[in-house]
Amino acid sequence: MSKGLFIIGTDTDVGKTVVTAGLIHLLRSKNYDACYFKPVLSGAAFKNGQFIPGDTNFVKTLGDIPESLENMTPYSFKTPVSPHLAAKIENVAIQVSIIKQKFEDLKQKYPYMVVEGAGGLIVPLKAKYMLYDLVKDLHLPIVVVGRAGLGTINHTLLTVRYAQSVGIKVKGIILNGYDSSNKCHLDNKKTIKELTKLSVLTIPKLKDINVEKIQLGNLKNIIKENLDVKTLIEWMEPC
Protein backbone atom coordinates (compact mmCIF):
# COMPACT_ATOMS: atom_id res chain seq x y z
CA MET A 1 0.00 0.00 0.00
CA SER A 2 1.40 3.38 -1.02
CA LYS A 3 0.83 6.77 0.57
CA GLY A 4 0.50 9.93 -1.44
CA LEU A 5 -0.61 13.49 -1.83
CA PHE A 6 -1.65 15.74 -4.69
CA ILE A 7 -0.10 19.19 -5.15
CA ILE A 8 -2.77 21.64 -6.31
CA GLY A 9 -2.06 25.19 -7.43
CA THR A 10 -4.27 28.20 -6.94
CA ASP A 11 -3.36 28.92 -10.58
CA THR A 12 -0.84 27.97 -13.25
CA ASP A 13 2.75 29.19 -12.74
CA VAL A 14 2.50 29.54 -8.96
CA GLY A 15 5.45 27.21 -8.29
CA LYS A 16 3.87 23.73 -7.99
CA THR A 17 6.74 22.06 -9.82
CA VAL A 18 9.41 23.86 -7.82
CA VAL A 19 7.69 22.99 -4.52
CA THR A 20 7.11 19.39 -5.62
CA ALA A 21 10.76 19.00 -6.61
CA GLY A 22 11.69 20.24 -3.14
CA LEU A 23 9.33 17.75 -1.46
CA ILE A 24 10.55 14.82 -3.57
CA HIS A 25 14.16 15.79 -2.90
CA LEU A 26 13.46 15.94 0.85
CA LEU A 27 11.82 12.49 0.82
CA ARG A 28 14.43 10.78 -1.34
CA SER A 29 17.38 12.37 0.51
CA LYS A 30 15.99 10.78 3.72
CA ASN A 31 15.65 7.39 2.00
CA TYR A 32 11.89 7.49 1.45
CA ASP A 33 11.44 5.91 -1.99
CA ALA A 34 9.16 8.54 -3.49
CA CYS A 35 8.04 8.99 -7.08
CA TYR A 36 6.47 11.89 -8.97
CA PHE A 37 3.39 11.65 -11.19
CA LYS A 38 2.24 14.47 -13.48
CA PRO A 39 -0.54 12.72 -15.39
CA VAL A 40 -1.21 15.45 -17.94
CA LEU A 41 1.27 18.12 -19.00
CA SER A 42 0.72 20.81 -21.59
CA GLY A 43 3.54 22.98 -22.91
CA ALA A 44 6.19 20.27 -23.34
CA ALA A 45 9.65 21.67 -24.11
CA PHE A 46 11.37 20.92 -27.43
CA LYS A 47 14.90 19.59 -26.84
CA ASN A 48 17.27 17.67 -29.11
CA GLY A 49 14.55 17.08 -31.68
CA GLN A 50 11.91 15.79 -29.28
CA PHE A 51 9.24 17.02 -26.88
CA ILE A 52 10.16 16.59 -23.22
CA PRO A 53 7.67 17.05 -20.35
CA GLY A 54 9.63 19.84 -18.63
CA ASP A 55 8.08 19.56 -15.13
CA THR A 56 8.68 15.82 -15.07
CA ASN A 57 12.24 16.13 -16.32
CA PHE A 58 12.96 18.77 -13.65
CA VAL A 59 11.60 16.70 -10.75
CA LYS A 60 13.11 13.43 -12.05
CA THR A 61 16.57 14.96 -12.41
CA LEU A 62 16.61 16.81 -9.08
CA GLY A 63 15.06 13.92 -7.20
CA ASP A 64 17.17 11.32 -9.02
CA ILE A 65 14.04 9.23 -9.66
CA PRO A 66 14.78 5.96 -11.51
CA GLU A 67 11.61 6.04 -13.61
CA SER A 68 10.91 6.94 -17.24
CA LEU A 69 9.39 10.29 -18.19
CA GLU A 70 6.63 8.40 -20.06
CA ASN A 71 5.60 6.42 -16.98
CA MET A 72 5.52 9.55 -14.83
CA THR A 73 3.63 11.56 -17.47
CA PRO A 74 1.34 9.48 -19.68
CA TYR A 75 -0.12 12.51 -21.49
CA SER A 76 2.31 15.15 -22.69
CA PHE A 77 1.20 17.89 -25.10
CA LYS A 78 3.27 20.54 -26.77
CA THR A 79 0.54 23.21 -26.85
CA PRO A 80 0.76 25.40 -23.70
CA VAL A 81 -2.96 25.69 -22.97
CA SER A 82 -5.50 23.97 -20.72
CA PRO A 83 -5.12 20.15 -21.02
CA HIS A 84 -8.61 19.65 -22.52
CA LEU A 85 -7.77 22.10 -25.31
CA ALA A 86 -4.22 20.83 -25.87
CA ALA A 87 -5.62 17.30 -26.25
CA LYS A 88 -8.25 18.52 -28.70
CA ILE A 89 -5.73 20.49 -30.77
CA GLU A 90 -3.37 17.49 -30.87
CA ASN A 91 -6.16 14.99 -31.61
CA VAL A 92 -5.71 12.88 -28.50
CA ALA A 93 -8.52 11.50 -26.34
CA ILE A 94 -7.38 11.58 -22.71
CA GLN A 95 -8.48 8.34 -21.03
CA VAL A 96 -8.89 8.43 -17.28
CA SER A 97 -8.53 4.62 -17.17
CA ILE A 98 -5.00 4.95 -18.59
CA ILE A 99 -4.06 7.59 -16.01
CA LYS A 100 -5.38 5.35 -13.22
CA GLN A 101 -3.50 2.32 -14.57
CA LYS A 102 -0.22 4.29 -14.81
CA PHE A 103 -0.71 5.47 -11.23
CA GLU A 104 -1.37 1.88 -10.09
CA ASP A 105 1.82 0.75 -11.87
CA LEU A 106 3.88 3.38 -10.05
CA LYS A 107 2.28 2.49 -6.71
CA GLN A 108 3.46 -1.10 -7.18
CA LYS A 109 7.03 0.19 -7.29
CA TYR A 110 7.06 3.21 -4.95
CA PRO A 111 5.69 3.48 -1.39
CA TYR A 112 5.38 7.30 -1.60
CA MET A 113 3.74 9.24 -4.43
CA VAL A 114 3.59 13.00 -5.00
CA VAL A 115 1.26 14.01 -7.83
CA GLU A 116 1.24 17.41 -9.55
CA GLY A 117 -1.83 18.88 -11.21
CA ALA A 118 -2.01 21.20 -14.19
CA GLY A 119 -3.08 24.75 -13.39
CA GLY A 120 -5.68 24.81 -10.60
CA LEU A 121 -8.38 22.59 -9.10
CA ILE A 122 -11.17 23.20 -11.64
CA VAL A 123 -9.14 22.80 -14.82
CA PRO A 124 -10.80 20.42 -17.31
CA LEU A 125 -8.80 17.40 -18.43
CA LYS A 126 -11.64 16.54 -20.79
CA ALA A 127 -15.34 17.37 -21.10
CA LYS A 128 -17.01 17.11 -17.69
CA TYR A 129 -13.87 15.74 -16.01
CA MET A 130 -11.95 18.24 -13.93
CA LEU A 131 -8.68 17.98 -12.09
CA TYR A 132 -10.57 17.62 -8.80
CA ASP A 133 -12.34 14.55 -10.22
CA LEU A 134 -8.91 12.98 -10.70
CA VAL A 135 -7.84 13.93 -7.15
CA LYS A 136 -10.91 12.06 -5.90
CA ASP A 137 -10.44 9.11 -8.26
CA LEU A 138 -6.83 8.68 -7.07
CA HIS A 139 -8.01 8.91 -3.41
CA LEU A 140 -5.48 11.57 -2.47
CA PRO A 141 -5.46 14.50 -0.06
CA ILE A 142 -4.09 17.81 -1.35
CA VAL A 143 -1.55 20.45 -0.42
CA VAL A 144 -2.33 23.85 -1.93
CA VAL A 145 0.47 25.95 -3.42
CA GLY A 146 -0.31 29.63 -3.92
CA ARG A 147 1.44 32.93 -4.50
CA ALA A 148 2.50 34.92 -1.44
CA GLY A 149 1.36 38.36 -2.59
CA LEU A 150 -1.74 40.41 -3.21
CA GLY A 151 -4.71 38.34 -4.41
CA THR A 152 -3.70 35.12 -2.73
CA ILE A 153 -6.26 35.28 0.10
CA ASN A 154 -9.12 34.97 -2.38
CA HIS A 155 -7.40 32.39 -4.64
CA THR A 156 -6.29 30.22 -1.74
CA LEU A 157 -9.59 30.36 0.13
CA LEU A 158 -11.54 29.56 -3.05
CA THR A 159 -9.33 26.54 -3.69
CA VAL A 160 -9.39 25.25 -0.11
CA ARG A 161 -13.13 25.72 0.37
CA TYR A 162 -14.07 24.24 -3.00
CA ALA A 163 -11.85 21.21 -2.38
CA GLN A 164 -13.44 20.69 1.04
CA SER A 165 -16.94 21.12 -0.42
CA VAL A 166 -16.37 18.17 -2.78
CA GLY A 167 -14.94 15.98 -0.02
CA ILE A 168 -11.20 16.44 -0.66
CA LYS A 169 -8.97 16.65 2.42
CA VAL A 170 -6.65 19.65 2.50
CA LYS A 171 -3.49 18.98 4.50
CA GLY A 172 -1.64 22.25 4.26
CA ILE A 173 -0.85 25.39 2.31
CA ILE A 174 2.47 26.59 0.90
CA LEU A 175 2.84 30.26 -0.05
CA ASN A 176 5.58 30.61 -2.63
CA GLY A 177 7.73 33.68 -3.29
CA TYR A 178 7.29 34.88 0.30
CA ASP A 179 9.07 38.01 1.54
CA SER A 180 8.99 38.33 5.33
CA SER A 181 9.73 42.07 5.10
CA ASN A 182 6.53 42.63 3.10
CA LYS A 183 3.55 43.55 5.32
CA CYS A 184 1.04 42.21 2.80
CA HIS A 185 2.81 38.81 2.63
CA LEU A 186 2.98 38.64 6.44
CA ASP A 187 -0.72 39.39 6.78
CA ASN A 188 -1.67 36.99 3.97
CA LYS A 189 0.00 34.14 5.86
CA LYS A 190 -1.72 35.07 9.14
CA THR A 191 -5.14 35.64 7.56
CA ILE A 192 -5.09 32.42 5.53
CA LYS A 193 -4.03 30.47 8.62
CA GLU A 194 -6.83 31.98 10.71
CA LEU A 195 -9.50 31.45 8.05
CA THR A 196 -8.55 27.89 7.11
CA LYS A 197 -7.14 26.60 10.43
CA LEU A 198 -4.49 24.85 8.32
CA SER A 199 -0.72 25.03 8.61
CA VAL A 200 0.75 27.58 6.22
CA LEU A 201 4.38 27.16 5.16
CA THR A 202 6.30 29.73 3.16
CA ILE A 203 9.06 29.56 0.56
CA PRO A 204 11.01 32.71 -0.33
CA LYS A 205 11.70 33.95 -3.83
CA LEU A 206 15.09 32.53 -4.76
CA LYS A 207 17.55 33.61 -7.41
CA ASP A 208 19.02 30.26 -8.28
CA ILE A 209 15.85 28.33 -9.19
CA ASN A 210 15.46 27.58 -12.86
CA VAL A 211 13.07 24.95 -14.18
CA GLU A 212 14.53 25.11 -17.71
CA LYS A 213 18.16 24.82 -16.53
CA ILE A 214 17.17 22.26 -13.86
CA GLN A 215 18.51 24.11 -10.84
CA LEU A 216 16.80 23.95 -7.45
CA GLY A 217 19.48 26.03 -5.73
CA ASN A 218 19.03 26.74 -2.07
CA LEU A 219 15.43 25.46 -2.03
CA LYS A 220 16.80 22.05 -1.05
CA ASN A 221 17.98 23.55 2.27
CA ILE A 222 14.97 25.83 2.67
CA ILE A 223 12.54 22.92 2.37
CA LYS A 224 14.54 20.98 4.97
CA GLU A 225 14.52 23.98 7.35
CA ASN A 226 10.75 24.55 6.99
CA LEU A 227 9.31 21.07 6.68
CA ASP A 228 10.05 18.04 8.79
CA VAL A 229 9.95 14.88 6.66
CA LYS A 230 7.72 13.21 9.31
CA THR A 231 5.10 15.95 8.85
CA LEU A 232 5.24 15.44 5.11
CA ILE A 233 4.68 11.70 5.53
CA GLU A 234 1.79 12.44 7.92
CA TRP A 235 0.18 14.64 5.27
CA MET A 236 0.13 11.65 2.89
CA GLU A 237 -2.73 9.16 2.94
CA PRO A 238 -2.99 5.55 1.82
CA CYS A 239 -4.07 5.47 -1.81
Ligand SMILES: Nc1ncnc2c1ncn2[C@@H]1O[C@H](COP(=O)(O)OP(=O)(O)OP(=O)(O)O)[C@@H](O)[C@H]1O
Ligand atom coordinates in the same frame (compact mmCIF):
# COMPACT_ATOMS: atom_id res chain seq x y z
N1 LIG B 1 10.42 30.34 -4.93
C1 LIG B 1 10.74 30.70 -6.18
N2 LIG B 1 11.74 31.59 -6.40
C2 LIG B 1 12.06 31.96 -7.65
N3 LIG B 1 11.47 31.49 -8.77
C3 LIG B 1 10.47 30.60 -8.62
C4 LIG B 1 10.06 30.14 -7.32
N4 LIG B 1 9.05 29.26 -7.47
C5 LIG B 1 8.84 29.17 -8.81
N5 LIG B 1 9.69 29.96 -9.49
C6 LIG B 1 9.73 30.13 -10.96
O1 LIG B 1 8.40 30.45 -11.39
C7 LIG B 1 8.08 29.77 -12.59
C8 LIG B 1 6.82 28.92 -12.37
O2 LIG B 1 7.10 27.88 -11.44
P1 LIG B 1 6.57 26.41 -11.67
O3 LIG B 1 6.98 25.92 -13.02
O4 LIG B 1 7.00 25.62 -10.50
O5 LIG B 1 4.98 26.68 -11.67
P2 LIG B 1 3.79 25.62 -11.79
O6 LIG B 1 2.75 26.03 -10.83
O7 LIG B 1 4.33 24.27 -11.67
O8 LIG B 1 3.24 25.86 -13.28
P3 LIG B 1 2.36 24.84 -14.23
O9 LIG B 1 0.93 25.16 -13.96
O10 LIG B 1 2.79 25.22 -15.61
O11 LIG B 1 2.72 23.44 -13.88
C9 LIG B 1 9.32 28.96 -12.98
O12 LIG B 1 10.07 29.70 -13.93
C10 LIG B 1 10.12 28.84 -11.69
O13 LIG B 1 11.51 28.75 -11.91
Ligand SMILES: C[C@H](N)[C@H](N)CCCCCC(=O)O
Ligand atom coordinates in the same frame (compact mmCIF):
# COMPACT_ATOMS: atom_id res chain seq x y z
C1 LIG C 1 0.20 25.49 -19.98
C2 LIG C 1 0.28 25.77 -18.49
N1 LIG C 1 1.66 25.89 -18.11
C3 LIG C 1 -0.46 24.80 -17.59
N2 LIG C 1 0.27 23.61 -17.36
C4 LIG C 1 -1.90 24.57 -17.97
C5 LIG C 1 -2.73 25.61 -17.30
C6 LIG C 1 -4.20 25.46 -17.52
C7 LIG C 1 -5.01 26.60 -16.97
C8 LIG C 1 -6.41 26.59 -17.43
C9 LIG C 1 -7.23 27.71 -16.81
O1 LIG C 1 -7.40 27.74 -15.59
O2 LIG C 1 -7.70 28.57 -17.54
Ligand SMILES: [Mg+2]
Ligand atom coordinates in the same frame (compact mmCIF):
# COMPACT_ATOMS: atom_id res chain seq x y z
MG1 LIG D 1 4.32 22.67 -13.02
